[in-house]
Amino acid sequence: MILVTGGAGFIGSNFILDWLSHADTSVIALDKLTYAGNLGNLAALTSDPRFTFVQGDIGDTGLVSQLLSTHQIHAVVHFAAESHVDRSIHGAEDFIQTNILGTFRLLEACRAYWAGLPKAEAAAFRFLHVSTDEVFGSLSAEAAPFTETHLYEPNSPYSASKAASDHLVRAWHHTYGLPVVTTNCSNNYGPYQFPEKLIPLVILKALAGDPLPIYGDGQQIRDWLFVTDHCAAIREVLARGTLGETYNIGGWNEQANLSVVHAICELLDRLSPRANGASYAHQITHVADRPGHDRRYAIDARKIERELGWRPSETFETGLEKTVQWYLQNADWVQNVQSGTYRDWVRQNYTERS
Ligand code: NAD
Numbered sequence: 001m002i003l004v005t006g007g008a009g010f011i012g013s014n015f016i017l018d019w020l021s022h023a024d025t026s027v028i029a030l031d032k033l034t035y036a037g038n039l040g041n042l043a044a045l046t047s048d049p050r051f052t053f054v055q056g057d058i059g060d061t062g063l064v065s066q067l068l069s070t071h072q073i074h075a076v077v078h079f080a081a082e083s084h085v086d087r088s089i090h091g092a093e094d095f096i097q098t099n100i101l102g103t104f105r106l107l108e109a110c111r112a113y114w115a116g117l118p119k120a121e122a123a124a125f126r127f128l129h130v131s132t133d134e135v136f137g138s139l140s141a142e143a144a145p146f147t148e149t150h151l152y153e154p155n156s157p158y159s160a161s162k163a164a165s166d167h168l169v170r171a172w173h174h175t176y177g178l179p180v181v182t183t184n185c186s187n188n189y190g191p192y193q194f195p196e197k198l199i200p201l202v203i204l205k206a207l208a209g210d211p212l213p214i215y216g217d218g219q220q221i222r223d224w225l226f227v228t229d230h231c232a233a234i235r236e237v238l239a240r241g242t243l244g245e246t247y248n249i250g251g252w253n254e255q256a257n258l259s260v261v262h263a264i265c266e267l268l269d270r271l272s273p274r275a276n277g278a279s280y281a282h283q284i285t286h287v288a289d290r291p292g293h294d295r296r297y298a299i300d301a302r303k304i305e306r307e308l309g310w311r312p313s314e315t316f317e318t319g320l321e322k323t324v325q326w327y328l329q330n331a332d333w334v335q336n337v338q339s340g341t342y343r344d345w346v347r348q349n350y351t352e353r354s
């Protein structure tokens with residue numbers, strides 16, 4: 001049995017669905033169900049005997065220790081985090097609590113459990129920490145993409161908290177021998193992503209007839225990775241990654257934000273044309289930039305390809321079309337998400353921009 005933290009979030013839920021379609025191992029999802037946790041993402045597993053959901057905090061040592069020993073967990077895949085840069089700018093406290101302190105407590109619970117395992121089981125145990133390319137800071141237009149040895153230069157409260165968690169994970173390996181691997185991935189997109197992030201936000205705002213908010217000049221570059229490609233990479237790292245190592249995971253797919261938004265508009269123009277025939281691109285609006293906005297992220301994913309044979313299988317064209325189709329076909333999911341805390345967040349983040 002594996003324990004997946006943050007299993008009701010965007011990537012965690014995709015990972016669990018993907019995992020159970022490939023392996024016969026059972027899964028426990030531990031998730032606090034913050035605004036970003038959505039059990040609806042896992043609705044397909046409601047009657048699957050291989051799946052158990054537990055609502056709780058990764059910082060609750062008693063609960064985590066009990067889950068580890070009762071279910072004889074052989075791997076922890078750690079997705080749980082506060083994950084949105086804009087929210088971290090408005091208030092960093094939760095990011096420090098969950099991403100740093102929560103990861104510390106999770107590591108300590110895992111260490112105590114792992115130390116008590118019989119030798120063979122201890123050797124097979126894995127702690128896989130899911131992190132981000134944002135820990136490396138911002139690249140200039142000409143710079144080579146981030147390799148695993150790139151200097152850590154986090155610029156936002158979010159990326160600083162993730163960087164801190166990466167260091168803790170590294171230290172728990174070097175100091176205590178905990179069998180860890182860390183992955184640093186680029187921007188994910190795909191089904192079940194909470195519509196505070198660029199791609200789902202733009203799809204849903206376009207369909208609602210609302211302005212499509214582009215921060216600053218829209219020339220910031222991200223390296224977009226389709227979520228199921230990311231899930232496949234994590235499976236490979238978990239199975240064959242070298243202990244104590246880090247693996248960069250990216251889509252080989254750098255795009256400026258404005259190009260991404262135009263591509264979404266073109267897809268919607270084709271798949272769900274506006275009644276008046278006008279392009280959704282007319283809704284594009286430039287708004288005040290994000291403070292400290294990183295200009296460019298790009299991942300050099302050659303190490304994971306060389307060592308583990310992983311490469312993304314989706315192009316941006318195929319991945320984006322699947323994503324837009326998914327949001328068009330899942331109006332109930334969208335409706336459920338939009339009727340929650342999300343509305344308050346949209347008001348807080350966007351009403352003061354013009
Ligand atoms: P998400 O915000 O969609 O989901 C996070 C999940 O963690 C939610 O279900 C939330 O309820 C849960 N959670 C938060 N605090 C918790 C706590 N204290 N205890 C238990 N559960 C808690 O995030 P995501 O986009 O799925 O990202 C997953 C991981 O991948 C994060 O660690 C993030 O830093 C990393 N990552 C994400 C991206 C991306 O593009 N989404 C890119 C790089 C790295």
Ligand code: TYD
Nearest residue numbers: 085187196197198199201213214215220257
């Ligand atoms: P986001 O999805 O928040 O991911 P991250 O900040 O982790 O990269 O944002 C992706 C890019 O899109 C980032 O450069 C900020 C930009 N952006 C906008 O221009 N408008 C928006 O409304 C949002 C949410 C993001």
